[in-house]
Amino acid sequence: MYNFNYHRAGSVDEAVALMAKASDGRFLAGGHSLLPTMKQRLAQPTDLIDIGRIAALNGVKTESNAVVVGAATPHAEVNASAKAIPALMALAAKIGDPHVRHRGTIGGSIANSDPAADYPAALVGLGATVKTNKRTIAADDFFKGLFETALSDGEMVVSVSFPKPEAAAYMKFPQPASRFALVGVFVARTSGGVRVAVTGAGPSVFRVKAMEDALKAKFTPDAIKGITVPAKGLNSDIHGSAEYRAHLVNVMARRAVAAAA
Amino acid sequence: MVENGIGARVRRKEDFRFLTGQGTYTDDMNRPGQAHVFLLRSPHAHARLKKIDARQALAAPGVIAVITGADLEAAGVGPLPCGWQIFNKDGTPAHEPPHPVLAVGRVRHVGDPVAAVIAETRALARDGAEKLVVDYDPLPSVTATAQAAKAGAPAVHDGAPNNVCFDWHFGDAAAVDQAFAKAAHVTTIDLYNNRLVANAIEPRAAIGEYDPAADRHTLYTASQNPHVIRLLMGAYVLKLPEAKLRVVSPDVGGGFGSKIYHYAEEALVTWAAKKVGRPVKWTADRSESFISDAQGRDHVTHAELALDKSGKFLALRVQTTANLGGYLSTFSTAIPTYLYATLLAGLYTTPAIYCGVKAVFTNTVPVDAYRGAGRPEACFVVERLVEKAAQEMGLDKTEIRRKNFVPKSAMPYQTPVALQYDSGDFITHMEAALKLADHGGAEKRRADAKKRGKLLGVGLSTYIEACGIAPSNVAGALGARAGLYESAEVRFHPTGTVTLFTGSHSHGQSHETTFAQLIAEGLGVPIENVEVVHGDTDRIAFGMGTYGSRSLPVGGSAIVKAMDKIVAKGKKIAAHMLEAAEADIEFKNGTFRVAGTDKGLSIGQIAFSAYVPHNFPLETVEPGLDETAFYDPKNFTFPNGTHICEVEVDEDTGAVQLTRFVAVDDFGRIINPMVVEGQVHGGIVQGVGQALVEDCIYDPTSGQLVTGSYMDYCMPKADLVPSFQVATNEGAPCTHNPLGVKGCGEAGTIGAGAAVINAVVDALKGFGVTHMDMPATPEKIWRAMHGKAAKAAE
Numbered sequence A: 001m002y003n004f005n006y007h008r009a010g011s012v013d014e015a016v017a018l019m020a021k022a023s024d025g026r027f028l029a030g031g032h033s034l035l036p037t038m039k040q041r042l043a044q045p046t047d048l049i050d051i052g053r054i055a056a057l058n059g060v061k062t063e064s065n066a067v068v069v070g071a072a073t074p075h076a077e078v079n080a081s082a083k084a085i086p087a088l089m090a091l092a093a094k095i096g097d098p099h100v101r102h103r104g105t106i107g108g109s110i111a112n113s114d115p116a117a118d119y120p121a122a123l124v125g126l127g128a129t130v131k132t133n134k135r136t137i138a139a140d141d142f143f144k145g146l147f148e149t150a151l152s153d154g155e156m157v158v159s160v161s162f163p164k165p166e167a168a169a170y171m172k173f174p175q176p177a178s179r180f181a182l183v184g185v186f187v188a189r190t191s192g193g194v195r196v197a198v199t200g201a202g203p204s205v206f207r208v209k210a211m212e213d214a215l216k217a218k219f220t221p222d223a224i225k226g227i228t229v230p231a232k233g234l235n236s237d238i239h240g241s242a243e244y245r246a247h248l249v250n251v252m253a254r255r256a257v258a259a260a261a
Numbered sequence B: 001m002v003e004n005g006i007g008a009r010v011r012r013k014e015d016f017r018f019l020t021g022q023g024t025y026t027d028d029m030n031r032p033g034q035a036h037v038f039l040l041r042s043p044h045a046h047a048r049l050k051k052i053d054a055r056q057a058l059a060a061p062g063v064i065a066v067i068t069g070a071d072l073e074a075a076g077v078g079p080l081p082c083g084w085q086i087f088n089k090d091g092t093p094a095h096e097p098p099h100p101v102l103a104v105g106r107v108r109h110v111g112d113p114v115a116a117v118i119a120e121t122r123a124l125a126r127d128g129a130e131k132l133v134v135d136y137d138p139l140p141s142v143t144a145t146a147q148a149a150k151a152g153a154p155a156v157h158d159g160a161p162n163n164v165c166f167d168w169h170f171g172d173a174a175a176v177d178q179a180f181a182k183a184a185h186v187t188t189i190d191l192y193n194n195r196l197v198a199n200a201i202e203p204r205a206a207i208g209e210y211d212p213a214a215d216r217h218t219l220y221t222a223s224q225n226p227h228v229i230r231l232l233m234g235a236y237v238l239k240l241p242e243a244k245l246r247v248v249s250p251d252v253g254g255g256f257g258s259k260i261y262h263y264a265e266e267a268l269v270t271w272a273a274k275k276v277g278r279p280v281k282w283t284a285d286r287s288e289s290f291i292s293d294a295q296g297r298d299h300v301t302h303a304e305l306a307l308d309k310s311g312k313f314l315a316l317r318v319q320t321t322a323n324l325g326g327y328l329s330t331f332s333t334a335i336p337t338y339l340y341a342t343l344l345a346g347l348y349t350t351p352a353i354y355c356g357v358k359a360v361f362t363n364t365v366p367v368d369a370y371r372g373a374g375r376p377e378a379c380f381v382v383e384r385l386v387e388k389a390a391q392e393m394g395l396d397k398t399e400i401r402r403k404n405f406v407p408k409s410a411m412p413y414q415t416p417v418a419l420q421y422d423s424g425d426f427i428t429h430m431e432a433a434l435k436l437a438d439h440g441g442a443e444k445r446r447a448d449a450k451k452r453g454k455l456l457g458v459g460l461s462t463y464i465e466a467c468g469i470a471p472s473n474v475a476g477a478l479g480a481r482a483g484l485y486e487s488a489e490v491r492f493h494p495t496g497t498v499t500l501f502t503g504s505h506s507h508g509q510s511h512e513t514t515f516a517q518l519i520a521e522g523l524g525v526p527i528e529n530v531e532v533v534h535g536d537t538d539r540i541a542f543g544m545g546t547y548g549s550r551s552l553p554v555g556g557s558a559i560v561k562a563m564d565k566i567v568a569k570g571k572k573i574a575a576h577m578l579e580a581a582e583a584d585i586e587f588k589n590g591t592f593r594v595a596g597t598d599k600g601l602s603i604g605q606i607a608f609s610a611y612v613p614h615n616f617p618l619e620t621v622e623p624g625l626d627e628t629a630f631y632d633p634k635n636f637t638f639p640n641g642t643h644i645c646e647v648e649v650d651e652d653t654g655a656v657q658l659t660r661f662v663a664v665d666d667f668g669r670i671i672n673p674m675v676v677e678g679q680v681h682g683g684i685v686q687g688v689g690q691a692l693v694e695d696c697i698y699d700p701t702s703g704q705l706v707t708g709s710y711m712d713y714c715m716p717k718a719d720l721v722p723s724f725q726v727a728t729n730e731g732a733p734c735t736h737n738p739l740g741v742k743g744c745g746e747a748g749t750i751g752a753g754a755a756v757i758n759a760v761v762d763a764l765k766g767f768g769v770t771h772m773d774m775p776a777t778p779e780k781i782w783r784a785m786h787g788k789a790a791k792a793a794e
């Protein structure tokens, strides 16, 4: 790790102002993605602006139609408090290990946009809205690609609002070493239709339209039995070829439907 | 009866220290004035090392010195030695290329140390290292075992044609050929025994210190055998006399073999401390461990078993290519030869065995002993073949083994591959394991699993291993460049407490407890009055360290011999004090007694009198009560046992869940059942790890280590294994050591891999699967189920 300046921000405005002043600043939330890359000297920000203790960014709020999670809320808190969306609670429980779940945050996770992270599947699967210090962004527009999001320089995630579904479930086939998702599928049925969001399999989270349509007609595992995603373009590494990942998308989707139905 | 003696389930004395964070590991130690070293390591698998420009690094803040391979060569520092000489089929010696402390002229694997930067702090040393300008000329590399000896493969060392280190063989080829000619059935198998990263929880660390007043060097190092490090480093690398060199291995957090060897960093810090006039510390980080700790296994094997029509084994023929990596690590050459081929008889009466081993150099981290060391590889070959033969001939997995086991009545049994088994009762532990595993209920469980979309598989493996390599003269004749005895010193203090100095080294084996139990049993001293000292060449007479499950059979036997001397001397003192004839003195449970009387003295009273010799036979007996013994075993010991495992394979994903694991082991006499169970549990987890998840993978093109962190190298985790059911059979103790013990450190790892793979293959038998290479990953299994051959191991 190289030397850097550390700032602890007391409010969103202060954090954004500190960021504007820094020559190469980064927000620091749980530090569980950022610090490992700094330790390996792969990232060398000049300034870290710690947003972990900003009260306004912490906590899970249940509204009449949605669950709103503050950006700096750790996974363990989502697991404990997002009772209105059990599938979201269950997803949070499957992230990493207890240390990770008590440090890592939803804002850090989605800002990082790791292709194998779990939350992106929930955001896209539930049709969530990301609120930043500047605007709101629909989940479908938020994840742009491998470690890429719609966030502009210095823009901060403030919260994520998840609409309550009628039924939903997340099924994860973990990559055995890291326990990130080799393939994770989030399926949700809402009054507006069905969403099927896949993480781990591709460079970024994606939806499977054919499955969504079939499930809209009939929300059963069998309805999507024959629907596969093409292997082309999917991730391929020592833990799973693109072909195997494509196969798992179908298995995990069916299991998610079974769990949700 | 003594309290806490042999057989007692005593809680570990060392646990309080470890569990409250009060252990002292090498990195916990800080010497006055200490500087820190960072090693710049090769980013290339293979490259010419043309020039190192250190000017900017030397000018960087806090940098004290930069050391290169050329500096060490100029100072007369020698290469790291190989401890075992192997001869080729034609009688010529193996090729042993120099293994410099820091690379000279060429780098041969990613992680090969290139230069050392010494600075005020670790961070400054690392900053300084970034300022080194190294001119590399990258060369093509070869990492895959099966490719290394092929025509056109890049040459790792000049003077080793086709990258062959040695081409060795063992056994009677002619007898094997004859047996194959008349065989009713031949079973063949091709397998890859995957490479593993040792992953001790404590990364290696070393501190060098030089005392100019005494002209003495001290090395603190996370090692399994400090005396051997002193010997090798002193004699071969730094040319320092033993008396001028102290090596201390304090608490060590696991080794699994990877901390047996003499490593470059040890010599470097020892040499550098004198050079810069300050203690010099090095601690590996985890990433560095992945590319600098010796790795394990990595065999490509073709094997054939000849059987008669009843399923009796006639002969075994094995041809293995063993990957030794870029350089020869200390015991690398012995592992795929004398610790492998000699174990190929397994538990069976196979009358003729032949094994050829070609060892190759590659652009990978050196390979050496890893828990089990050669024996898991042998067990895997034999038990996979036996299983496959049973499948092909329509024999039950237990029947084929019963038919071929060496019976208890045949002990001692001379195998065709040099070893002579002294004891063993194989049928008994297999029957016990079948019972414990409720083997009779397996078919019902298979049917139940099927209803849940799961394919149940049952795997059985039996193993035998050879522990406590011995005797020294035989090992020497086979090429060992060291003796293989152990020392112990039992020192009574005036008030009757005992310090035991052992040449064994504990890095997780619980010596502080079990060795104290030996003293309690042998001398009647309560275990809380026994202090066990290990890991310091200045305090312990000599030691060959801990590996190969040798601590108890060899080190423990040395302790017994030292206790015998204590008792013999105590009898003389007691005879004098009790005014009786020495021949009439009996010793039992800590008391010397005149036979047939109630006249007696406790060993504490005898010890007191030995140090305050007022009423003492000074004319014939020296004062003091302190005895040293060396023990050189007459033979190996042969732990053996049966493992049974059940798995459930998810038909949709290929994922494997272990649902049952049973081990019944014959370790001879058991000193502390709880400690033994712990060793077995850990061993099994490592075996299961290799079978299902662990895999060290190099990129075939770039030679980069793909699995260089825990994000990609999968360690076995608690949820990989079920609750184990383990038991021991003490009915066939070792016949040639005083305790009747055999050793238990590696057994779990040796038997488990084959049991798991046999179970996976059994689960997939409906798909015509006959073999599955390790690790049996979900994708490989999925492909096997879908008729697409699993990618062959490179």
Ligand SMILES: Cc1cc2nc3c(=O)[nH]c(=O)nc-3n(C[C@H](O)[C@H](O)[C@H](O)COP(=O)(O)OP(=O)(O)OC[C@H]3O[C@@H](n4cnc5c(N)ncnc54)[C@H](O)[C@@H]3O)c2cc1C
Pocket: A026, A027, A028, A029, A030, A031, A032, A033, A034, A035, A051, A071, A072, A094, A095, A096, A097, A100, A103, A104, A105, A106, A107, A108, A109, A110, A111, A112, A114, A116, A117, A118, A119, A151, A155, A156, A157, A158, A178, A179, A180, A181
């Ligand atoms: C051992 C381990 C296992 C893990 N396993 C999993 C797993 O199974 N599944 C999974 O999904 N994840 C896993 N993770 C990742 C974990 O969830 C991380 O915590 C998460 O990805 C990042 O969150 P963080 O709060 O730690 O962010 P940080 O590391 O603090 O930040 C990450 C990045 O996001 C930026 N950032 C942080 N907060 C904001 C914000 N509010 N607005 C804008 N930018 C912001 C930072 O500047 C930085 O660039 C694992 C991590 C570890 C170390």
